[in-house]
Amino acid sequence: xxxxxxxxxxxxxxxxxxxxxxxxxQKAMAHLGASLAEVEAGRCVIQLQHREEVTQQHGxxxxxxxxxxxxxxxxxxxxxxxxxxxxVLTVSYTLxxxxxxxxxxxxxxxxxxxxxxxxxxxxxxxxxxxxGEATLCATLQQTIMALANRPEx
Amino acid sequence: xxxxxxxxxxxxxxxxxxxxxxxxxQKAMAHLGASLAEVEAGRCVIQLQHREEVTQQHGxxxxxxxxxxxxxxxxxxxxxxxxxxxxVLTVSYTLxxxxxxxxxxxxxxxxxxxxxxxxxxxxxxxxxxxxGEATLCATLQQTIMALANRPEx
Amino acid sequence: xxxxxxxxxxxxxxxxxxxxxxxxxQKAMAHLGASLAEVEAGRCVIQLQHREEVTQQHGxxxxxxxxxxxxxxxxxxxxxxxxxxxxVLTVSYTLxxxxxxxxxxxxxxxxxxxxxxxxxxxxxxxxxxxxGEATLCATLQQTIMALANRPEx
Amino acid sequence: xxxxxxxxxxxxxxxxxxxxxxxxxQKAMAHLGASLAEVEAGRCVIQLQHREEVTQQHGxxxxxxxxxxxxxxxxxxxxxxxxxxxxVLTVSYTLxxxxxxxxxxxxxxxxxxxxxxxxxxxxxxxxxxxxGEATLCATLQQTIMALANRPEx
Numbered sequence: 001x002x003x004x005x006x007x008x009x010x011x012x013x014x015x016x017x018x019x020x021x022x023x024x025x026q027k028a029m030a031h032l033g034a035s036l037a038e039v040e041a042g043r044c045v046i047q048l049q050h051r052e053e054v055t056q057q058h059g060x061x062x063x064x065x066x067x068x069x070x071x072x073x074x075x076x077x078x079x080x081x082x083x084x085x086x087x088v089l090t091v092s093y094t095l096x097x098x099x100x101x102x103x104x105x106x107x108x109x110x111x112x113x114x115x116x117x118x119x120x121x122x123x124x125x126x127x128x129x130x131x132g133e134a135t136l137c138a139t140l141q142q143t144i145m146a147l148a149n150r151p152e153x
Numbered sequence: 154x155x156x157x158x159x160x161x162x163x164x165x166x167x168x169x170x171x172x173x174x175x176x177x178x179q180k181a182m183a184h185l186g187a188s189l190a191e192v193e194a195g196r197c198v199i200q201l202q203h204r205e206e207v208t209q210q211h212g213x214x215x216x217x218x219x220x221x222x223x224x225x226x227x228x229x230x231x232x233x234x235x236x237x238x239x240x241v242l243t244v245s246y247t248l249x250x251x252x253x254x255x256x257x258x259x260x261x262x263x264x265x266x267x268x269x270x271x272x273x274x275x276x277x278x279x280x281x282x283x284x285g286e287a288t289l290c291a292t293l294q295q296t297i298m299a300l301a302n303r304p305e306x
Numbered sequence: 307x308x309x310x311x312x313x314x315x316x317x318x319x320x321x322x323x324x325x326x327x328x329x330x331x332q333k334a335m336a337h338l339g340a341s342l343a344e345v346e347a348g349r350c351v352i353q354l355q356h357r358e359e360v361t362q363q364h365g366x367x368x369x370x371x372x373x374x375x376x377x378x379x380x381x382x383x384x385x386x387x388x389x390x391x392x393x394v395l396t397v398s399y400t401l402x403x404x405x406x407x408x409x410x411x412x413x414x415x416x417x418x419x420x421x422x423x424x425x426x427x428x429x430x431x432x433x434x435x436x437x438g439e440a441t442l443c444a445t446l447q448q449t450i451m452a453l454a455n456r457p458e459x
Numbered sequence: 460x461x462x463x464x465x466x467x468x469x470x471x472x473x474x475x476x477x478x479x480x481x482x483x484x485q486k487a488m489a490h491l492g493a494s495l496a497e498v499e500a501g502r503c504v505i506q507l508q509h510r511e512e513v514t515q516q517h518g519x520x521x522x523x524x525x526x527x528x529x530x531x532x533x534x535x536x537x538x539x540x541x542x543x544x545x546x547v548l549t550v551s552y553t554l555x556x557x558x559x560x561x562x563x564x565x566x567x568x569x570x571x572x573x574x575x576x577x578x579x580x581x582x583x584x585x586x587x588x589x590x591g592e593a594t595l596c597a598t599l600q601q602t603i604m605a606l607a608n609r610p611e612x
Contacts, residue, residue, distance in 0.1 A: 028215035031184070031206040053184040057305060062181035063243045064224040068217025090216045091425060092449055094247040094400055094553035094600055096580045098573045113598055114557045118424075119397060119451070121555045121598060139572055139580060141553055141600040143398055143449060145425070152210060244578060245602055247400035247447055247553055249427045251420045266445055267404045271577075272550060272604070274402045274445060292419055292427065294400055294447040296551055296602060298578070334521035337490070337512040359490040363611060368487035369549045370527025377523040396522045400553040458516060 008042035008112055012084040019044065019076050022152055026072070034069055036076070042112040044076040049105045061101035063138075066108075066126055070095060070140040073110030074122035078144040081115045085151045091119070093142040101137045103130035108140075120144040161195035161265055165237040172197065172229045175305055179225070187222055189229070195265040197229040202258045214254035216291075219261075219279055223248060223293040226263030227275035231297040234268045238304045244272070246295035254290045256283035261293075273297040314348035314418055318390040325350065325382050328458055332378070340375055342382070348418040350382040355411045367407035369444075372414075372432055376401060376446040379416030380428035384450040387421045391457045397425070399448040407443045409436035414446075426450040467501035467571055471543040478503065478535050481611055485531070493528055495535070501571040503535040508564045520560035522597075525567075525585055529554060529599040532569030533581035537603040540574045544610045550578070552601035560596050562589035567599075579603040 016039040023036045038045035048069050056062040071093050079088045110124040126138035169192045176189045185207055191198040201222050209215040224246050232241045263277040279291035322345040329342045338360055344351035354375050362368040377399050385394045416430040432444035475498040482495045491513055497504035507528050515521040530552050538547045569583040585597035
């Protein structure tokens with residue numbers, strides 16, 4: 001896009017530890033086999049290895065699982081920018097599936113598009129990796145709500 | 154809504170067996186613990202028991218898992234109306250999460266809104282059940298593509 | 307859907323007058339030629355006559371105009387349930403276009419799916435009428451935010 | 460995003476003329492006051508001056524009008540990549556409104572995310588300009604269908 005986006009400044013310098021602790025409490029992510037690969041201000045990457053347990057009828061990673069990973073990556077990208085005592089919850093997301101999630105693993109790259117005080121808009125692109133080559137297989141647009149004074153723990 | 158919808162006529166009388174066989178091949182659904190509760194023309198219900206393995210950080214069923222179940226329920230509702238030799242794939246879906254998926258189990262009720270030859274539009278409502286009482290916790294709007302001459306097996 | 311929805315109770319008995327006054331202030335609706343046909347608790351219908359000024363290249367009503375009408379119908383359905391001193395704003399909407407908006411007029415039937423205190427989820431179905439026969443041509447799923455203590459006027 | 464996207468090669472060298480001719484036939488765009496600012500392979504920019512006729516109740520450009528402009532910008536970005544004898548139609552779009560469309564004009568910057576043979580996924584960012592300063596006010600994710608052997612004229 002030709003016009004510049006506002007840079008992001010985290011409200012809490014300890015955002016990465018906070019995101020990693022929250023991710024570790026999401027049993028669904030562990031059950032699917034997902035791991036948190038990168039956490040930066042306004043950005044988060046989640047990986048998922050191809051395993052039979054997450055496939056659909058054609059042997060690719062299930063579209064709903066792709067959505068769950070992308071939802072988490074985009075939501076944690078948002079959480080990097082919220083205050084230490086806030087929690088985040090997903091209001092809605094739209095997922096477009098564009099190619100089979102075929103390959104040895106997938107990565108969901110979440111990023112914040114705009115960080116309001118209450119609502120944050122985010123995106124995630126999901127890439128399928130095959131022998132190091134990436135194919136864009138899904139993209140997500142998401143709305144996140146930040147709840148003030150509600151630390152996760 | 155006040156205006157009537159077109160009734161749906163399945164193109165393949167064996168649609169229920171075809172949907173059940175496809176669901177059985179989705180290893181991700183088994184891994185999450187989901188089961189196919191109802192299959193009718195233009196309609197499909199999927200159930201998911203609350204289990205620790207599918208929760209997020211607050212102990213509710215993960216929003217991405219809710220999305221995966223809703224995506225499948227709506228997609229299989231579409232598959233009830235496609236010809237026997239067609240496969241279906243999800244083009245996109247929008248999920249709104251409206252209440253925590255709290256309770257002993259959830260049910261995603263998928264239904265077809267409009268069945269075109271190539272594209273079908275569907276919806277799913279997800280209800281969380283607690284001691285028999287249902288709370289609407291999520292709703293999904295989906296686009297499905299039917300691929301002719303591509304039987305699943 | 308098989309499970310019941312919560313009935314809606316308006317917080318402000320004067321909701322219909324408030325919605326009609328707000329609609330009258332939307333110059334874009336007048337410019338498109340739209341009119342407010344029905345306002346009930348949790349529900350709103352907007353009509354648009356077919357006019358050359360709102361068409362796309364094939365002579366049907368432009369999809370983006372269909373979206374604008376559906377967005378307003380669903381948003382005003384939400385506004386029927388908010389307190390007298392609140393304003394509403396659209397956070398996001400997903401529109402599926404399913405058939406050409408062909409006919410003498412279209413109607414967008416908006417309804418509330420779930421009314422939270424801050425966020426409301428709504429839907430709209432858009433019907434194209436041709437000699438009294440209705441065709442479902444679009445459907446919308448929307449997120450609305452209610453801003454407390456911000457009366458529109 | 461960190462992984463590269465596939466570059467786009469138009470199938471029809473005359474794509475810009477074809478897009479401009481189609482835009483000129485959309486009476487709704489003229490009625491709203493929109494103009495086609497840029498057309499490149501996989502990319503399209505549409506401008507809309509602030510005029511009273513397109514405002515909502517607070518005097519900003521109506522969210523539904525923002526959606527209509529963004530829908531067109533993204534759809535025409537898709538049309539730059541389709542064959543000369545194809546038409547395009549919008550299957551669905553999700554619009555997030557992030558800030559009031561306040562200023563002297565808005566621009567919707569549409570771009571193709573992935574161009575399949577039948578389905579194309581696109582995005583648009585909408586910027587509000589005030590004395591030359593741009594604010595990102597909306598973003599859209601869209602699905603487009605290309606219909607082969609159906610030239611627009």
